[in-house]
Amino acid sequence: MTALGTLVPGTGLIVAGRRRIGGFLLFLFIMAVAIALAAVALVPTQRLLSYGGDRQMLLIVGSGLAAAAMIWLIVALVTHRLLEPDGLPAGKRFGGALLVITTASLAIAPLSLAANNVLTQRDLIGALSGGRSHTTPEIANVQDxxxxxxxxxxxxxxxxxxxxxxxxxxxxxxxxxxxxxxxxxxxxxxxxxxxxxxxxxxxxxxxxxxxxxxxxxxxxxxxxxxxxxxxxxxxxxxxxxxxxxxxxxxxxxxxxxxxxxxxxxxxxxxDGFQAIVDALGGVTLDVPRDIPVGNRELPGRQGCTEARDYIRAGDDQHLNGAQALWFARSRCGSDDYDRMARQQCVLGAIVDKVDPATVVTKYQSLASATRDxxxxxxxxxxxxxxxxxxxxxxxxxxxxxxxxxxxxxxxxxxxxxxxxxxxxxxxxxxxxxxxxxxxxxxxxxxxxxxxxxxxxxxxxxxxxxxxxxxxxxxxxxxxxxxxxxxxxxxxxxxxxxxxxxxxxxxxxxxxxxxxx
Structure with a gap:
């Protein structure tokens, strides 16, 4: 019953005789789920994503998620204490506590991670945005x-x-x-x-x-x-x-x-380019020819120093941050225009790699690289x-x-x-x-x-x-x-x-x- 009360807050308290507070928590839980589902179903996806750039909304959501995780944990602990029979031996008490912790983590861990990511996003927007400039346009209507x-x-x-x-x-x-x-x-x-x-x-x-x-x-x-x-x-x-x-x-x-x-x-x-690619887990692109790594042009354009390695030609090559940097910047055996074309290849690969699953799972490392x-x-x-x-x-x-x-x-x-x-x-x-x-x-x-x-x-x-x-x-x-x-x-x-x-x-x- 404690495990059930942890997954569905309020049900365990109702069984334990705390019907008023248990019913209130159950009502709040059902309403929260209904509101979340309604938002996903009714609000356009782009509008939902845009809230990721609204620092005030991020503060509200992040604080709400953190508070929900804390309340959820307290409810789980109180429910366990009220429902635990007296006189249990130590082993069974430990087993019951372990079950409660495991069950509670299924709800509290995602809430805590989401709260951390949301508040990190808020800090990131603040760190990146603005700055005094003579060249930015005047925006008459921020909403549109x-x-x-x-x-x-x-x-x-x-x-x-x-x-x-x-x-x-x-x-x-x-x-x-x-x-x-x-x-x-x-x-x-x-x-x-x-x-x-x-x-x-x-x-x-x-x-x-x-x-x-x-x-x-x-x-x-x-x-x-x-x-x-x-x-x-x-x-x-x-x-x-x-x-x-x-x-x-x-x-x-x-x-x-x-x-x-x-x-x-x-x-x-x-350093930022390499860190961002690594935070994304690397990028995948077609390498049209062997690209030298670790060499440079000799003075007077008398050739190049010996490469320490090569990014080998081939389709669907997975490159880490250091390799992607060399692919984009290597100049020996080519010229600036060839290099500019390769840079466009890498940007396309980065844009394509930024999908919701990648952003969620690697968000903290991405945010750290981006902020700094x-x-x-x-x-x-x-x-x-x-x-x-x-x-x-x-x-x-x-x-x-x-x-x-x-x-x-x-x-x-x-x-x-x-x-x-x-x-x-x-x-x-x-x-x-x-x-x-x-x-x-x-x-x-x-x-x-x-x-x-x-x-x-x-x-x-x-x-x-x-x-x-x-x-x-x-x-x-x-x-x-x-x-x-x-x-x-x-x-x-x-x-x-x-x-x-x-x-x-x-x-x-x-x-x-x-x-x-």
Whole structure:
């Protein structure tokens, strides 16, 4: 009877003669179950998930779950004491107590775990959110922030901050542009050696760099990946009262380069990327060729040091965090554009791996990695609608665009060192048009394409480099992980920083099978 009273609170107390309090607890239990079932049945799944970004709701739910677990345990102990016969020998009393503890754990352990995860989530939202910025948009209606925002443009930065590195150079720059109505997403990989880009006219940096981001000295100090460190150092007055001036400066740089508004940023460093992949239990993707691990380029591009290992070619290869990092960042035997394509493969594999079962079972390690190693300027109030949008993104179409050599060559022989930015703005605007508007004068629509050589545009496109895939339950196109990103840096992981690359636009492209 104690075991039954533990699984269904109140029944044991009723048997023990405490009918009033037992009946009240039984009524509360039935009502709680009914409310939970009604919420699951009546409230849309996306709305339920969005509460995971509402810190006030998380506090209420977490506190309620913790209180329920405590009350449940007390009721179990009291029920056992009231129902236990007098004069039992020690062995039988121990057996009865063990049964009560075992039975109570079936209810109390899940409640305690859920309460811990909910309160951890609340702390995580608080740690990630906000920050003072000059570049975040004004949200008039937090309840429906997408009413006046047809596209959400999020800048994803991969930081090379770490031991042996001076400052930060976000050598991975990817814009995730999300259609807020459909969830369809286009990721745009920006080469780190992009140069001479303008800043937006309404940016205070436009006055500082009227001829674009260029000047005297080393060419590598005037590439887009140098903005994060160099611009705030050169113009600290522009970034007063800003929590992450490097990110603000880089957002303005990307806006000027692509001709689109950048709403928010998220930056992760090398350790963070590896920890997140490990927290997910690794990722699975197709490895198109052997990828060297543990080597680096020799000075003057005289080849590479000997690799300590290889990620072997093959389908459905399971990679841990360190392997995924090398897959995304390895440069020996390839180039930046090949590497950018591999990064998109990894991001797609990560997105596909984030399912409810994985998140629940690995939540504490995921939250720990995320809290310590990711920064963003997304305001706290935006997390609930952003979670709802994320569900749409995972079930929608994902296109990937790499601004590689052939993309620029299609713009009249341009290079990342000196592209025609007006033409680039026009092409990006065309690519980001809603699907229904992508119709040319002849009435032809942009068609879906299979992955193609990363150094050039896929078949069926006119040089814009767009490839498209649709997520399925396995997280891939035709069952394969095909798109994504990881972070990278100028040097290989765990190696001292070497001299930055020269402008690679003058090199011959390296033909590879990089797209996974």
């Amino acid at each position: 922030p997408w009413a006046d925002m047809s596209r959400l443009n999020l800048l994803l930065l991969g930081s090379d901050a770490g031991d042996g590195r001076d400052g930060v150079r976000p050598d991975t720059l990817i814009v995730a542009s999300v259609d807020t109505e459909t969830g369809d997403t286009t990721t745009i990989s920006i080469p780190r050696n992009l140069q001479r880009f303008p800043f937006p006219p309404d940016s205070p940096l436009a006055e500082q760099y009227p001829q674009g981001f260029t000047g005297a000295g080393e060419q590598t100090e005037w590439m887009i990946n140098a903005v994060f460190r160099n611009v705030p150092a050169a113009h600290p007055e522009v970034f007063e009262d800003v929590d992450n001036p490097g990110a603000d400066a880089t957002k303005w740089a990307v806006e000027g380069a692509l001709g689109i508004d950048i709403d928010y940023f998220a930056i992760v460093n090398l 190693l990711i920064q963003t300027d997304i305001p706290e109030d935006l997390f609930p609608p952003l979670i709802e949008l994320a569900v749409d993104v995972q079930n929608a179409t994902l296109e990937s665009l790499t601004l590689d050599r052939k993309f620029f060559e299609a713009m009249g022989g341009a290079t990342p060192a000196n592209p025609d930015y007006d033409e680039l703005h026009t092409r990006i605007a065309q690519i980001l048009e809603p699907a229904g508007d992508k119709e040319d004068e002849a009435g032809d629509h942009v068609t879906d394409t299979a992955p193609a050589d990363p150094s050039g545009p896929p078949n069926g496109e006119s040089g814009d480099g767009t490839e498209e895939s649709t997520h399925d339950d396995t997280g891939s196109e035709d069952g394969d992980a095909t798109t994504g990103t990881a972070q990278n840096a100028e040097t290989q992981p765990d190696e001292p920083e070497t001299d930055p690359d020269e402008d690679q636009a003058d090199d011959e492209p390296v033909e590879t099978d990089a797209v996974c």
